[in-house]
Amino acid sequence: xxxxxxxxxxxxxxxxxxxxxxxxxxxxxxxxxxxxxxxxxxxxxxxxxxxxxxxxxxxxxxxxxxxxxxxxxxxxxxxxxxxxxxxxxxxxxxxxxxxxxxxxxxxxxxxxxxxxxxxxxxxxxxxxxxxxxxxxxxxxxxxxxxxxxx
Amino acid sequence: xxxxxxxxxxxxxxxxxxxxxxxxxxxxxxxxxxxxxxxxxxxxxxxxxxxxxxxxxxxxxxxxxxxxxxxxxxxxxxxxxxxxxxxxxxxxxxxxxxxxxxxxxxxxxxxxxxxxxxxxxxxxxxxxxxxxxxxxxxxxxxxxx
Numbered sequence: 001x002x003x004x005x006x007x008x009x010x011x012x013x014x015x016x017x018x019x020x021x022x023x024x025x026x027x028x029x030x031x032x033x034x035x036x037x038x039x040x041x042x043x044x045x046x047x048x049x050x051x052x053x054x055x056x057x058x059x060x061x062x063x064x065x066x067x068x069x070x071x072x073x074x075x076x077x078x079x080x081x082x083x084x085x086x087x088x089x090x091x092x093x094x095x096x097x098x099x100x101x102x103x104x105x106x107x108x109x110x111x112x113x114x115x116x117x118x119x120x121x122x123x124x125x126x127x128x129x130x131x132x133x134x135x136x137x138x139x140x141x142x143x144x145x146x147x148x149x150x
Numbered sequence: 151x152x153x154x155x156x157x158x159x160x161x162x163x164x165x166x167x168x169x170x171x172x173x174x175x176x177x178x179x180x181x182x183x184x185x186x187x188x189x190x191x192x193x194x195x196x197x198x199x200x201x202x203x204x205x206x207x208x209x210x211x212x213x214x215x216x217x218x219x220x221x222x223x224x225x226x227x228x229x230x231x232x233x234x235x236x237x238x239x240x241x242x243x244x245x246x247x248x249x250x251x252x253x254x255x256x257x258x259x260x261x262x263x264x265x266x267x268x269x270x271x272x273x274x275x276x277x278x279x280x281x282x283x284x285x286x287x288x289x290x291x292x293x294x295x
């Protein structure tokens with residue numbers, strides 16, 4: 001009798017331990033899943049609220065000594081990163097590495113603020129009057145214009 | 151034997167209930183955030199469609215490095231004067247704006263529908279093109295005056 005109740009106790013403890021670990025695994029997995037779900041929703045929300053507009057005069061895009069200036073206005077409802085590593089520029093389909101970003105009259109790139117992008121190109125690559133297609137990505141926000149070099 | 155089965159069932163059940171609570175919380179959060187974001191986006195789009203500004207060509211004047219002009223808000227949206235940008239002959243002049251104010255409401259910081267603003271910008275030479283841009287990216291281009 002003592003032996004049977006002892007083995008029942010062992011089976012009881014074992015089943016409780018197994019059940020607890022199964023429940024633990026389920027809740028931790030669900031926790032991680034919901035956490036990454038929340039994070040991706042926050043990112044999608046940023047994309048939905050954000051908007052950028054290139055405000056250059058399309059017929060006169062300034063170029064001087066191998067630097068093209070592109071003006072990008074934050075026309076959305078979220079603050080954008082002023083670190084140029086989040087900004088990608090393509091000129092005529094070619095990705096340009098050398099991009100400098102400065103927000104005008106402000107430290108942070110808040111809604112309504114304009115940033116000046118200085119894009120380094122080879123000198124003589126773009127002549128006055130050349131057609132140019134400019135594509136700017138800030139994080140996942142995009143705007144493009146087709147214009148002419150001043 | 152029967153007791154250990156029901157005890158472990160309860161433990162797993164509690165785990166499932168906790169998980170369901172977390173899932174519901176995340177779902178509710180995502181619905182709230184996305185609905186709100188969608189509303190803001192629609193509002194931004196609507197605002198853009200209702201925005202109309204016009205540089206008044208007859209008021210443009212260039213004297214001694216100063217370019218002055220008036221612009222009229224012909225749309226249905228208000229704009230912050232602080233975020234009005236001006237591009238002259240291709241170059242942005244946001245740092246060269248000497249004064250910008252709403253005519254008749256000199257201390258106001260918002261450009262309301264029907265208001266006329268006055269701008270004074272330092273420009274060396276008589277320009278050919280003026281582009282005025284408001285905070286939501288809508289612009290007006292003036293080429294000849």
